[in-house]
Amino acid sequence: MSAPTYKVLNPATGKIVEEFPTATDEQVEQALASAQSGYESWQNVDINERAKIVSKVAQLFADKADELGKIMTLEMGKPLSEAVGEAEYCKDIFEYFATEGPTLAADQEIKSFSGGKAVVQRRPVGPLLGIMPWNFPLYQVARFAAPNLMLGNTIVLKHAESCPRSALAIQEIMDEAGVPAGVYNNVFATHDQISTIIADSRIQGVSLTGSERAGAIIGEQAGRNLKKAVLELGGSDPFVVLDSNDVAGIAETAWGFRIDNTGQACNSNKRMIIMEDIFDDFVTELTKRADGLTPGDPMAEVDGTFAPMSSRKAAEDLHAQVQDAVSKGATLHTGGVLQDGPAAYYSPAVLSGVTKDMRAYYEELFGPVAVVYKVSSDEQALELANDTIYGLGGSVHSTDEARAAKVAMGLQSGMANVNSPAAEGAEMPFGGVKRSGFGRELGPLGMEEFVNKRLFYIGD
Numbered sequence: 001m002s003a004p005t006y007k008v009l010n011p012a013t014g015k016i017v018e019e020f021p022t023a024t025d026e027q028v029e030q031a032l033a034s035a036q037s038g039y040e041s042w043q044n045v046d047i048n049e050r051a052k053i054v055s056k057v058a059q060l061f062a063d064k065a066d067e068l069g070k071i072m073t074l075e076m077g078k079p080l081s082e083a084v085g086e087a088e089y090c091k092d093i094f095e096y097f098a099t100e101g102p103t104l105a106a107d108q109e110i111k112s113f114s115g116g117k118a119v120v121q122r123r124p125v126g127p128l129l130g131i132m133p134w135n136f137p138l139y140q141v142a143r144f145a146a147p148n149l150m151l152g153n154t155i156v157l158k159h160a161e162s163c164p165r166s167a168l169a170i171q172e173i174m175d176e177a178g179v180p181a182g183v184y185n186n187v188f189a190t191h192d193q194i195s196t197i198i199a200d201s202r203i204q205g206v207s208l209t210g211s212e213r214a215g216a217i218i219g220e221q222a223g224r225n226l227k228k229a230v231l232e233l234g235g236s237d238p239f240v241v242l243d244s245n246d247v248a249g250i251a252e253t254a255w256g257f258r259i260d261n262t263g264q265a266c267n268s269n270k271r272m273i274i275m276e277d278i279f280d281d282f283v284t285e286l287t288k289r290a291d292g293l294t295p296g297d298p299m300a301e302v303d304g305t306f307a308p309m310s311s312r313k314a315a316e317d318l319h320a321q322v323q324d325a326v327s328k329g330a331t332l333h334t335g336g337v338l339q340d341g342p343a344a345y346y347s348p349a350v351l352s353g354v355t356k357d358m359r360a361y362y363e364e365l366f367g368p369v370a371v372v373y374k375v376s377s378d379e380q381a382l383e384l385a386n387d388t389i390y391g392l393g394g395s396v397h398s399t400d401e402a403r404a405a406k407v408a409m410g411l412q413s414g415m416a417n418v419n420s421p422a423a424e425g426a427e428m429p430f431g432g433v434k435r436s437g438f439g440r441e442l443g444p445l446g447m448e449e450f451v452n453k454r455l456f457y458i459g460d
């Protein structure tokens with residue numbers, strides 16, 4: 001793999017703002033040594049003391065939300081209000097684990113039939129590597145770091161090459177909150193250095209959020225080195241509507257969720273599966289919302305405008321997927337225009353008539369494109385919903401909750417929702433099956449991954 005360079009490149013202009021050198025091998029070694037020595041003491045700090053520090057981290061995310069929001073918008077182009085919201089959400093995540101962590105990590109006595117006392121303890125495992133993506137530069141780190149800091153693990157963090165300022169801002173927050181030296185270590189590692197870190201005996205596990213391709217590479221390296229991995233990869237989540245007495249309302253919900261983060265979320269509702277009697281109205285309503293939008297500055301967020309995607313390459317890749325579908329007979333109802341020049345503007349699109357021979361059928365469309373499918377029965381809706389290599393989330397909507405729940409029960413996914421696009425919150429476990437990866441983040445399950453569930457037995 002080629003060496004990455006860490007740089008801030010504003011996707012709204014296509015101009016480089018700042019570049020950062022990648023780590024030297026000495027710096028990588030220093031991060032590893034520091035994560036190990038940090039672990040020696042952090043694991044022995046009382047969990048309630050760790051909670052006080054993690055709670056300070058939470059507060060700093062809230063205090064700095066405006067400034068953090070501007071960093072993210074500059075680096076990856078998301079609308080500023082969404083970026084500020086993301087920083088505030090990180091506060092909730094760190095606060096959730098600071099508050100609930102001591103209970104979640106408490107000893108669990110188990111019934112012993114041999115007369116002795118048996119307890120399952122939740123002990124930390126050691127230094128971990130986190131590899132995090134650009135789409136939610138703070139939130140993705142928060143959901144990995146918060147539970148693991150509470151458990152007493154330490155972290156070496158390799159962020160996306162396009163988010164160096166976010167990466168440094170997180171390190172600054174950790175330092176300011178009083179996270180001891182060595183407990184959280186940002187490193188601008190190259191791909192070769194990541195392999196070295198995974199192979200290093202001091203590292204006990206790796207968590208990656210990213211593409212299916214990156215997941216396969218990291219999962220293979222982790223397996224070869226007998227390291228536990230959590231992989232949170234792509235998705236092509238179905239949004240199934242069986243019936244509705246408010247088609248405009250359900251289209252608004254579907255569109256709002258699809259367009260959030262400019263469509264660049266792993267659990268975005270990339271496939272909308274709509275019952276035939278409301279299909280035309282649904283497409284009309286979606287199209288109304290996507291129509292006539294013009295490129296706008298994500299820092300200003302003027303009504304009627306749309307934000308850029310994260311990079312020119314991402315916009316070009318999405319355009320190629322849509323063009324492939326259109327060339328094979330799909331209908332582009334609106335949008336799908338790649339703006340000329342170096343910026344990353346791709347106008348939000350509505351696509352129907354997608355068939356199995358088109359890339360858009362099986363590939364993840366990581367951007368602002370709503371693909372709408374027509375079905376004629378609940379069984380057909382479920383079959384189509386599951387006809388994907390991915391299995392992250394999905395939702396089923398109906399005026400009849402039991403009917404929607406029955407279909408949702410059949411979803412091959414890590415998250416299934418009824419009459420809600422997605423249950424999200426610090427307390428809600430997040431993760432997938434099939435090629436969406438394995439392991440869970442957030443909620444009680446987020447504290448179950450990198451933990452030594454040690455049997456502690458005292459004979460009688």
Ligand SMILES: O=CCCC(=O)O
Pocket residue numbers: 135136264265266267424430
């Ligand atoms: O991109 C993956 C995470 C998306 C979310 O939790 O909203």
